[in-house]
Amino acid sequence: SQQGEEDPQALSIQEGENATMNCSYKTSINNLQWYRQNSGRGLVHLILIRSNEREKHSGRLRVTLDTSKKSSSLLITASRAADTASYFCARITNQAGTALIFGKGTTLSVSS
Amino acid sequence: GAGVSQSPSNKVTEKGKDVELRCDPISGHTALYWYRQSLGQGLEFLIYFQGNSAPDKSGLPSDRFSAERTGGSVSTLTIQRTQQEDSAVYLCASSLVVKNTEAFFGQGTRLTVV
Numbered sequence: 043s044q045q046g047e048e049d050p051q052a053l054s055i056q057e058g059e060n061a062t063m064n065c066s067y068k069t070s071i072n073n074l075q076w077y078r079q080n081s082g083r084g085l086v087h088l089i090l091i092r093s094n095e096r097e098k099h100s101g102r103l104r105v106t107l108d109t110s111k112k113s114s115s116l117l118i119t120a121s122r123a124a125d126t127a128s129y130f131c132a133r134i135t136n137q138a139g140t141a142l143i144f145g146k147g148t149t150l151s152v153s154s
Numbered sequence: 155g156a157g158v159s160q161s162p163s164n165k166v167t168e169k170g171k172d173v174e175l176r177c178d179p180i181s182g183h184t185a186l187y188w189y190r191q192s193l194g195q196g197l198e199f200l201i202y203f204q205g206n207s208a209p210d211k212s213g214l215p216s217d218r219f220s221a222e223r224t225g226g227s228v229s230t231l232t233i234q235r236t237q238q239e240d241s242a243v244y245l246c247a248s249s250l251v252v253k254n255t256e257a258f259f260g261q262g263t264r265l266t267v268v
Contacts, residue, residue: 072253084245087256130196134253141210142187142257146196
């Protein structure tokens with residue numbers, strides 16, 4: 043399968059806690075992206091990290107990329123109930139003509 | 155329009171009928187993707203277009219599925235002789251180019267085959 047693995051599959055935390063989601067993949071990548079999905083419909087792009095970058099920040103989001111381990115993590119700090127959603131990593135490989143491929147996602151529940 | 159538009163938003167069809175799903179990408183976006191998502195599952199890649207050509211059709215589940223894109227813009231995904239297992243949300247996304255740009259998603263078409 044072209045899909046990588048995200049873990050955990052589900053994560054439940056309290057407001058104010060940090061949430062960490064991990065993503066692993068199998069082939070070399072051009073870039074890796076994280077998306078959020080509410081209510082099973084359209085996804086919203088959160089952050090893109092290129093293969094030559096190791097860490098990127100956007101507001102309360104921090105993404106790391108370890109190409110030697112073929113893995114990435116998404117950290118949401120000081121979580122809020124509104125962060126409740128499914129989070130997906132997606133990647134473009136270096137192989138010509140390949141598409142944006144998504145992992146299976148992590149479902150995050152933040153309770154107040 | 156300002157975003158990716160998909161129509162219809164919901165479609166109920168009888169088993170064996172053909173359906174056409176439409177995706178109108180953001181103007182100027184050369185890459186267009188189709189995905190399928192079953193309830194509680196991840197996104198299953200179906201096909202993507204670079205302009206009007208489809209470099210990767212590897213995700214189409216069977217020969218009942220086909221897609222085309224004309225004028226580098228609107229795309230249609232056609233499912234012939236629908237089966238109950240085709241029931242899912244079909245998501246379309248577009249991006250300016252394939253590499254190093256984010257994808258923008260439509261709200262999807264929820265297909266129910268009865």
